[in-house]
Amino acid sequence: MIPTSFPSKEEIARLSARMLLEIGAVDFNSKEPFTLASGLPSPSYVDCRKLISFPRIRSTLMDFLTITIMRNAGFEAFDNIAGGETAGIPFGALVAERMALPMTYVRKKPKGYGRNARIEGVMKEGERVLLVEDMTTDGGSKLSFVDAIRETGATCGHTALIFYYDIFPETIQKLGDHGVELHYLCTWWDVLAEARAQEAFSAETLDEVEKFLKDPRAWQDAHKSA
Numbered sequence: 001m002i003p004t005s006f007p008s009k010e011e012i013a014r015l016s017a018r019m020l021l022e023i024g025a026v027d028f029n030s031k032e033p034f035t036l037a038s039g040l041p042s043p044s045y046v047d048c049r050k051l052i053s054f055p056r057i058r059s060t061l062m063d064f065l066t067i068t069i070m071r072n073a074g075f076e077a078f079d080n081i082a083g084g085e086t087a088g089i090p091f092g093a094l095v096a097e098r099m100a101l102p103m104t105y106v107r108k109k110p111k112g113y114g115r116n117a118r119i120e121g122v123m124k125e126g127e128r129v130l131l132v133e134d135m136t137t138d139g140g141s142k143l144s145f146v147d148a149i150r151e152t153g154a155t156c157g158h159t160a161l162i163f164y165y166d167i168f169p170e171t172i173q174k175l176g177d178h179g180v181e182l183h184y185l186c187t188w189w190d191v192l193a194e195a196r197a198q199e200a201f202s203a204e205t206l207d208e209v210e211k212f213l214k215d216p217r218a219w220q221d222a223h224k225s226a
């Protein structure tokens with residue numbers, strides 16, 4: 001069903017951060033950092049894939065994402081919703097259902113056999129495609145997905161996701177230079193504020209994470225061989 005009530009951006013961010021914390025989708029470990037898709041280390045990791053297993057939270061967040069897309073980009077702005085392999089696919093399906101639009105998905109790489117496609121489902125020339133993903137760190141995967149969509153002759157000027165790192169200042173610029181606008185529900189700053197309010201992790205852990213969030217490149221340089 002198409003959502004018709006529009007909570008404020010701030011309320012959406014606060015509630016989304018709380019939901020991610022409540023289901024244990026947020027992990028902090030500065031002693032054994034996570035390796036990101038970019039290959040770089042991080043003391044924090046958000047696993048939005050877990051959301052699909054929690055129907056109440058999943059449904060509320062997908063309503064929030066649909067509202068955010070319509071409020072920011074327009075109510076009739078898209079013809080086709082594309083999920084990014086892998087984590088973006090279920091969210092793409094859930095948003096497409098809410099917006100009553102066709103759905104497709106984009107592979108990270110051509111399949112290698114069969115049609116050797118990167119786009120699955122039907123995507124037509126001239127269609128306005130919204131790329132739906134779970135999250136973005138530095139936007140690298142989004143550029144590749146958008147390029148695959150554009151190769152079909154469709155247009156793609158927007159990507160919508162649940163979680164945006166918001167610590168690499170060049171991310172929005174990089175996407176903007178590629179003609180892509182970013183829409184999201186919450187960031188590390190929302191999660192950190194909520195984690196502090198709830199005392200969800202030790203103060204020492206949160207201080208170390210904040211150090212990373214404030215200067216991620218310096219933190220990564222110091223932990224590259226960790």
Ligand SMILES: O=P(O)(O)OC[C@H]1O[C@H](OP(=O)(O)OP(=O)(O)O)[C@H](O)[C@@H]1O
Nearest residue numbers: 037085086087136137138139140141142
């Ligand atoms: O490159 P960015 O735009 O900053 O986003 C980071 C990517 O990392 C995750 O995917 P991952 O490579 O872990 O694959 P998965 O979706 O198959 O789990 C996530 O789903 C994003 O696509």
Ligand SMILES: O=C(O)c1cc(=O)[nH]c(=O)[nH]1
Nearest residue numbers: 036037044045046047137
């Ligand atoms: O950049 C990534 O690979 C990444 C970071 C993160 O916090 N969560 C995730 O699923 N991927």
